[in-house]
Amino acid sequence: MRVIRHLRSVDVDVLLRDDYVRTPTERQRVWMVNRAVDELVEALARADADAGTLVMGRERTPIEEGAWGTRAASVRDGTLEIAGQSVMQDWEAPLMERMTQRVCEGGGHVLELGFGLGLSAGMIDGACMRHTVVELNSEVAAAARRWSKTATTPTVILEGSWEDVMPQLGSFDGIFMDTFPVDDTEFERVVVRDATVAETFFAMAAGHLSDRGRLVYYTNEVDSLSRRHQRALLRSFSRFEVEVVRGLRPPDDCDYWWHDSMAVVTAYV
Ligand SMILES: C[S@@+](CC[C@H](N)C(=O)[O-])C[C@H]1O[C@@H](n2cnc3c(N)ncnc32)[C@H](O)[C@@H]1O
Secondary structure (H helix, E strand, C coil), X not given: CEEEEEECCEEEEEECXXXXXXXXXXXXXXXXHHHHHHHHHHHHHHHHHHHXXXXXXXXXXXXXXXXXXXXXXXXXXXXXXXXXXXXXXXXXXXXXXXXXXXXXXXXXXXXXXXXXXXXXXXXXXXXXXXXXXXXCCHXXXXXXXXXXXXXXXXXXXXXXXXXXXXXXXXXXXXXXXXXXXXXXXXXXXXXXXXXXXXXXXXXXXXXXXXXXXXXXXXXXXXXXXXXXXXXXXHHHCCEEEEEEEECCCCCCCCCCCCCCEEEEEEEEC
16 A cells, blocks of 8 residues: 655655555555554644744753763753753743643642752742652752742752652652753653653653642643654543643754744643
8 A cells, every 4th residue: 555645845655565554444444544644744744834933953962971960060041051961941931830830730749850940849839738859960959958948838859860769759739740861861762762751751650649630741842742642641641631832932052942832731640
Protein backbone atom coordinates (compact mmCIF):
# COMPACT_ATOMS: atom_id res chain seq x y z
CA MET A 1 0.00 0.00 0.00
CA ARG A 2 1.28 3.43 -0.88
CA VAL A 3 0.05 6.80 0.40
CA ILE A 4 1.28 9.94 -1.29
CA ARG A 5 0.60 13.54 -0.28
CA HIS A 6 1.94 16.59 -2.07
CA LEU A 7 2.38 19.64 0.11
CA ARG A 8 3.96 22.95 -0.63
CA SER A 9 7.67 22.16 -1.11
CA VAL A 10 7.43 18.69 0.41
CA ASP A 11 6.16 15.30 -0.72
CA VAL A 12 5.15 12.62 1.75
CA ASP A 13 5.45 9.13 0.30
CA VAL A 14 4.66 6.20 2.61
CA LEU A 15 5.14 2.65 1.39
CA LEU A 16 3.72 -0.16 3.57
CA ARG A 17 4.55 -3.83 3.14
CA ASP A 18 1.63 -6.26 3.27
CA ASP A 19 2.41 -7.45 6.83
CA TYR A 20 2.10 -3.91 8.23
CA VAL A 21 -1.22 -2.75 9.81
CA ARG A 22 -2.98 -6.07 9.18
CA THR A 23 -6.61 -5.17 9.79
CA PRO A 24 -9.55 -7.57 9.17
CA THR A 25 -10.51 -5.63 6.02
CA GLU A 26 -8.57 -3.51 3.53
CA ARG A 27 -11.01 -0.65 4.02
CA GLN A 28 -10.03 -0.44 7.71
CA ARG A 29 -6.37 -0.48 6.78
CA VAL A 30 -6.79 2.35 4.28
CA TRP A 31 -8.67 4.38 6.89
CA MET A 32 -6.09 3.85 9.65
CA VAL A 33 -3.05 4.49 7.49
CA ASN A 34 -4.55 7.62 5.95
CA ARG A 35 -5.33 8.98 9.43
CA ALA A 36 -1.73 8.39 10.49
CA VAL A 37 -0.33 10.05 7.37
CA ASP A 38 -2.72 12.99 7.80
CA GLU A 39 -1.30 13.52 11.32
CA LEU A 40 2.20 13.74 9.87
CA VAL A 41 1.08 16.05 7.08
CA GLU A 42 -0.67 18.38 9.54
CA ALA A 43 2.40 18.46 11.81
CA LEU A 44 4.67 19.32 8.85
CA ALA A 45 2.33 22.04 7.60
CA ARG A 46 2.23 23.51 11.10
CA ALA A 47 6.02 23.42 11.40
CA ASP A 48 6.26 25.17 8.02
CA ALA A 49 3.78 27.87 9.04
CA ASP A 50 5.50 28.46 12.40
CA ALA A 51 9.09 28.31 11.15
CA GLY A 52 9.46 32.06 10.61
CA THR A 53 8.21 32.96 14.10
CA LEU A 54 11.03 31.32 16.08
CA VAL A 55 13.65 33.42 17.85
CA MET A 56 17.18 32.93 16.52
CA GLY A 57 18.32 30.94 19.56
CA ARG A 58 21.83 29.80 20.37
CA GLU A 59 23.42 26.37 19.97
CA ARG A 60 23.29 24.37 23.18
CA THR A 61 26.72 23.41 24.53
CA PRO A 62 27.19 19.91 26.01
CA ILE A 63 26.40 19.58 29.72
CA GLU A 64 29.72 19.74 31.58
CA GLU A 65 30.63 16.42 33.19
CA GLY A 66 30.44 16.01 36.96
CA ALA A 67 27.88 15.44 39.68
CA TRP A 68 25.04 17.93 39.21
CA GLY A 69 24.50 18.14 42.96
CA THR A 70 27.92 19.67 43.65
CA ARG A 71 28.23 21.93 40.60
CA ALA A 72 28.49 25.71 41.11
CA ALA A 73 25.26 27.57 40.40
CA SER A 74 25.18 31.24 39.42
CA VAL A 75 22.42 33.69 38.66
CA ARG A 76 23.13 36.51 36.20
CA ASP A 77 20.66 38.74 34.37
CA GLY A 78 17.74 36.50 35.26
CA THR A 79 19.44 33.27 34.13
CA LEU A 80 20.34 30.37 36.43
CA GLU A 81 23.46 28.68 35.08
CA ILE A 82 24.75 25.26 36.14
CA ALA A 83 27.32 23.09 34.30
CA GLY A 84 27.42 25.51 31.35
CA GLN A 85 23.63 25.32 30.88
CA SER A 86 20.96 28.01 30.98
CA VAL A 87 18.83 26.00 33.39
CA MET A 88 16.14 28.61 33.98
CA GLN A 89 15.45 32.13 32.68
CA ASP A 90 13.07 34.72 34.03
CA TRP A 91 11.16 35.18 30.71
CA GLU A 92 9.34 32.01 31.82
CA ALA A 93 7.54 33.93 34.59
CA PRO A 94 4.13 34.06 32.76
CA LEU A 95 4.38 30.33 32.07
CA MET A 96 5.24 29.60 35.70
CA GLU A 97 2.35 31.80 36.80
CA ARG A 98 -0.24 29.77 34.90
CA MET A 99 1.33 26.43 35.80
CA THR A 100 1.40 27.26 39.50
CA GLN A 101 -2.19 28.52 39.44
CA ARG A 102 -3.25 25.18 38.00
CA VAL A 103 -1.29 23.07 40.47
CA CYS A 104 -2.57 25.06 43.45
CA GLU A 105 -6.26 24.99 42.44
CA GLY A 106 -6.85 22.01 44.68
CA GLY A 107 -5.02 23.68 47.60
CA GLY A 108 -3.65 21.11 50.06
CA HIS A 109 -0.05 19.89 49.97
CA VAL A 110 1.97 20.74 46.86
CA LEU A 111 5.22 18.99 45.93
CA GLU A 112 7.59 20.95 43.69
CA LEU A 113 10.49 19.28 41.88
CA GLY A 114 13.32 21.66 40.96
CA PHE A 115 13.68 25.07 42.71
CA GLY A 116 15.66 26.85 39.97
CA LEU A 117 15.28 30.61 40.31
CA GLY A 118 12.48 30.10 42.81
CA LEU A 119 9.92 31.82 40.56
CA SER A 120 7.36 29.02 40.77
CA ALA A 121 8.11 28.48 44.46
CA GLY A 122 7.27 32.12 45.16
CA MET A 123 3.98 31.71 43.29
CA ILE A 124 3.04 28.45 45.04
CA ASP A 125 3.78 30.06 48.40
CA GLY A 126 0.58 31.34 49.94
CA ALA A 127 -1.62 29.43 47.47
CA CYS A 128 -1.61 26.03 49.21
CA MET A 129 -1.58 24.63 52.76
CA ARG A 130 1.84 22.95 52.65
CA HIS A 131 4.74 23.12 50.20
CA THR A 132 7.57 20.60 49.80
CA VAL A 133 10.45 21.31 47.41
CA VAL A 134 12.97 18.74 46.12
CA GLU A 135 16.18 20.20 44.66
CA LEU A 136 19.28 18.28 43.57
CA ASN A 137 21.88 21.05 43.33
CA SER A 138 23.39 21.95 46.74
CA GLU A 139 23.84 25.66 46.05
CA VAL A 140 20.31 25.99 44.68
CA ALA A 141 18.98 23.96 47.62
CA ALA A 142 20.80 26.34 50.01
CA ALA A 143 19.12 29.30 48.27
CA ALA A 144 15.80 27.48 48.60
CA ARG A 145 16.35 26.97 52.33
CA ARG A 146 17.14 30.68 52.78
CA TRP A 147 14.02 31.59 50.77
CA SER A 148 11.84 29.19 52.77
CA LYS A 149 12.50 31.15 55.98
CA THR A 150 10.40 33.97 54.56
CA ALA A 151 7.69 31.76 53.07
CA THR A 152 4.15 32.17 54.37
CA THR A 153 3.10 28.55 53.68
CA PRO A 154 4.81 25.90 55.87
CA THR A 155 7.62 24.79 53.53
CA VAL A 156 10.13 21.93 53.60
CA ILE A 157 13.19 21.81 51.33
CA LEU A 158 14.57 18.33 50.58
CA GLU A 159 18.01 18.14 48.97
CA GLY A 160 18.47 15.30 46.48
CA SER A 161 17.13 14.00 43.19
CA TRP A 162 13.42 13.32 42.84
CA GLU A 163 14.33 9.79 41.73
CA ASP A 164 15.92 9.12 45.16
CA VAL A 165 13.60 11.22 47.34
CA MET A 166 10.14 10.43 45.95
CA PRO A 167 9.93 6.79 47.15
CA GLN A 168 10.18 8.07 50.76
CA LEU A 169 7.36 10.58 50.31
CA GLY A 170 3.61 10.12 50.76
CA SER A 171 0.83 11.56 48.66
CA PHE A 172 0.21 15.11 47.51
CA ASP A 173 -2.70 17.18 46.22
CA GLY A 174 -0.53 18.76 43.56
CA ILE A 175 2.82 17.90 41.99
CA PHE A 176 4.73 20.52 40.01
CA MET A 177 7.55 19.09 37.88
CA ASP A 178 10.14 21.40 36.33
CA THR A 179 13.60 19.83 36.50
CA PHE A 180 16.48 19.85 34.00
CA PRO A 181 18.58 17.03 32.52
CA VAL A 182 21.75 16.58 34.56
CA ASP A 183 23.85 15.06 31.75
CA ASP A 184 23.74 14.63 27.96
CA THR A 185 22.44 11.06 28.23
CA GLU A 186 19.41 12.30 30.16
CA PHE A 187 19.06 15.19 27.69
CA GLU A 188 18.95 12.77 24.74
CA ARG A 189 16.33 10.68 26.51
CA VAL A 190 13.94 13.24 27.98
CA VAL A 191 14.27 16.14 25.52
CA VAL A 192 15.05 14.43 22.20
CA ARG A 193 13.54 10.92 22.48
CA ASP A 194 10.57 11.10 24.86
CA ALA A 195 7.24 12.70 24.01
CA THR A 196 7.75 15.14 26.89
CA VAL A 197 10.42 15.71 29.53
CA ALA A 198 8.22 14.41 32.36
CA GLU A 199 7.20 11.21 30.57
CA THR A 200 9.38 8.90 32.66
CA PHE A 201 7.91 10.54 35.77
CA PHE A 202 4.21 10.04 34.94
CA ALA A 203 3.76 6.63 36.60
CA MET A 204 5.55 7.66 39.79
CA ALA A 205 3.66 10.95 39.94
CA ALA A 206 0.31 9.19 39.63
CA GLY A 207 1.29 6.92 42.52
CA HIS A 208 1.93 9.94 44.77
CA LEU A 209 -1.26 11.87 44.08
CA SER A 210 -4.34 11.94 46.30
CA ASP A 211 -7.75 11.20 44.76
CA ARG A 212 -8.21 14.87 43.88
CA GLY A 213 -4.55 15.33 43.03
CA ARG A 214 -3.12 16.83 39.86
CA LEU A 215 0.21 16.89 38.03
CA VAL A 216 1.46 19.99 36.22
CA TYR A 217 4.80 19.87 34.40
CA TYR A 218 7.00 21.71 31.91
CA THR A 219 5.72 20.22 28.66
CA ASN A 220 8.13 21.35 25.92
CA GLU A 221 5.05 21.47 23.63
CA VAL A 222 4.31 24.58 21.58
CA ASP A 223 0.55 24.76 21.08
CA SER A 224 -1.03 21.31 21.59
CA LEU A 225 0.01 17.77 22.51
CA SER A 226 1.29 15.11 20.15
CA ARG A 227 -0.62 11.82 20.08
CA ARG A 228 2.24 9.95 21.71
CA HIS A 229 2.29 12.55 24.48
CA GLN A 230 -1.45 12.05 25.04
CA ARG A 231 -1.10 8.28 25.02
CA ALA A 232 1.75 8.47 27.56
CA LEU A 233 -0.49 10.60 29.81
CA LEU A 234 -3.42 8.20 29.48
CA ARG A 235 -1.24 5.26 30.56
CA SER A 236 -0.97 6.84 34.04
CA PHE A 237 -3.82 9.35 34.33
CA SER A 238 -7.58 9.14 33.78
CA ARG A 239 -7.91 12.57 32.16
CA PHE A 240 -6.07 15.80 31.46
CA GLU A 241 -6.68 19.39 30.43
CA VAL A 242 -4.56 21.33 27.94
CA GLU A 243 -4.30 25.09 27.57
CA VAL A 244 -1.74 27.35 25.92
CA VAL A 245 0.20 30.21 27.48
CA ARG A 246 0.93 32.74 24.74
CA GLY A 247 3.02 35.89 24.52
CA LEU A 248 6.21 34.30 25.86
CA ARG A 249 9.37 36.17 24.98
CA PRO A 250 12.45 33.95 25.06
CA PRO A 251 15.51 36.09 24.28
CA ASP A 252 17.30 35.78 20.95
CA ASP A 253 20.14 33.84 22.56
CA CYS A 254 17.91 31.35 24.39
CA ASP A 255 19.29 27.83 23.93
CA TYR A 256 16.28 25.81 25.09
CA TRP A 257 13.06 27.43 23.78
CA TRP A 258 12.41 29.37 20.58
CA HIS A 259 8.62 29.78 20.49
CA ASP A 260 6.27 32.39 21.90
CA SER A 261 3.93 29.86 23.49
CA MET A 262 3.89 26.64 25.49
CA ALA A 263 1.14 24.16 26.27
CA VAL A 264 0.24 23.64 29.93
CA VAL A 265 -1.17 20.29 31.02
CA THR A 266 -3.08 19.47 34.20
CA ALA A 267 -3.35 15.69 34.60
CA TYR A 268 -5.64 13.90 37.07
CA VAL A 269 -5.41 10.36 38.44
C1 LIG B 1 14.21 24.75 35.28
S1 LIG B 1 14.81 24.83 36.91
C2 LIG B 1 13.33 25.03 37.87
C3 LIG B 1 12.74 26.41 37.66
C4 LIG B 1 11.68 26.79 38.65
N1 LIG B 1 10.41 26.19 38.29
C5 LIG B 1 11.52 28.28 38.70
O1 LIG B 1 10.41 28.80 38.56
O2 LIG B 1 12.52 28.98 38.91
C6 LIG B 1 15.26 23.15 37.21
C7 LIG B 1 15.79 22.84 38.59
O3 LIG B 1 15.73 21.44 38.77
C8 LIG B 1 16.89 20.98 39.45
N2 LIG B 1 17.05 19.55 39.15
C9 LIG B 1 17.57 18.99 38.04
N3 LIG B 1 17.44 17.65 38.11
C10 LIG B 1 16.82 17.36 39.27
C11 LIG B 1 16.41 16.16 39.89
N4 LIG B 1 16.61 14.96 39.30
N5 LIG B 1 15.79 16.21 41.09
C12 LIG B 1 15.57 17.42 41.69
N6 LIG B 1 15.96 18.61 41.15
C13 LIG B 1 16.56 18.58 39.95
C14 LIG B 1 17.98 21.89 38.90
O4 LIG B 1 19.10 21.92 39.75
C15 LIG B 1 17.25 23.23 38.81
O5 LIG B 1 17.38 23.96 39.99
